[in-house]
Amino acid sequence: MADAERLTELGLGVADAGAGPEAVLQLGTPLHNPLAQRPIPSGVFAFAEGRLIPLEPPELVGLPPLSLEGVRSRSELEQQLAGAFHAHLVALQRRSSELRALGFSSQVDPETLELVARIEDPPFRFLLGGDKRGQVRVVGAARSDEPPVANIGEPFDLSEFPNRAGLLAHLRALFSPEAGSTGSATEVPVARPIDYRELLEHFGNRAWVPAAAAIDVVVTLRARGTTYRFAATRVGDRTFRALLAGPTGKVWADQFQLEEFLGVSEVVAAALGIPASEVELLSSLEER
Numbered sequence: 001m002a003d004a005e006r007l008t009e010l011g012l013g014v015a016d017a018g019a020g021p022e023a024v025l026q027l028g029t030p031l032h033n034p035l036a037q038r039p040i041p042s043g044v045f046a047f048a049e050g051r052l053i054p055l056e057p058p059e060l061v062g063l064p065p066l067s068l069e070g071v072r073s074r075s076e077l078e079q080q081l082a083g084a085f086h087a088h089l090v091a092l093q094r095r096s097s098e099l100r101a102l103g104f105s106s107q108v109d110p111e112t113l114e115l116v117a118r119i120e121d122p123p124f125r126f127l128l129g130g131d132k133r134g135q136v137r138v139v140g141a142a143r144s145d146e147p148p149v150a151n152i153g154e155p156f157d158l159s160e161f162p163n164r165a166g167l168l169a170h171l172r173a174l175f176s177p178e179a180g181s182t183g184s185a186t187e188v189p190v191a192r193p194i195d196y197r198e199l200l201e202h203f204g205n206r207a208w209v210p211a212a213a214a215i216d217v218v219v220t221l222r223a224r225g226t227t228y229r230f231a232a233t234r235v236g237d238r239t240f241r242a243l244l245a246g247p248t249g250k251v252w253a254d255q256f257q258l259e260e261f262l263g264v265s266e267v268v269a270a271a272l273g274i275p276a277s278e279v280e281l282l283s284s285l286e287e288r
Helices: 002-009 074-101 164-175 196-203 264-272
Strands: 013-016 021-033 038-048 051-056 115-121 124-130 136-143 149-156 216-223 226-236 239-246 249-257 279-282
Touching: 002 013, 021 051, 021 074, 074 115, 074 124, 115 164, 124 164, 136 164, 149 164, 216 264, 226 264, 239 264, 249 264, 264 279
Parallel strands: none
Antiparallel strands: 013 021, 021 038, 038 051, 115 124, 124 136, 136 149, 216 226, 216 279, 226 239, 239 249
């Protein structure tokens, strides 16, 4: 297969993952996770459309894909990866400093190197998340005792807001457009995740998804007092790659055919070594 041959020629280890090749890039100079104080000696990537998409370890997931265009050696790929990784570390420091200057505290997950900041602005609560491309978005928001909503608005650059009041006004306008309607703030519709039951309700059970369309499934759950997140992404046809992560990072990862999947509760229970009855599926941002 041509893709696998190209990757092999560049010095990557290649394995057939069932929906296309997965490549392992061994790093001549390991990257370093400064928070967990551990080296990153290699990365696992999915290969699609001439790009390597980071799959493992968690520190690399979410970084921009590596382009193979014009690449002639493994060292060039290593340079791309190192550049993206170090740019992300610099962005983490910058975003943390910007939030601190605005009077907000933030945290960085030492396993995934992802930034989060919880902002209290009564009656609102906001959860900001930083991606690995230098931007921030509202990943969760709630007003008083109302149910929370997730993923509001588009990603933005914190440097656009020189003061605390400006950022809070922006967040309120995203969550509640009418709150900013009397001023100059632009009304932004609230974005909410789509429950799959809504798809069935509106499109019916005869609707189908094209073979090449992306499918991402996220389920938040709680087991024995600990919150976990199960995420599955279609990597080809009816093949999905899934990951279970908890407070300390990745717990389990595997690839499966849709027809063979037993269910989230069953798979999570098996991964954790507990009965399925102890797995509680949560709604949206209930765990926040």
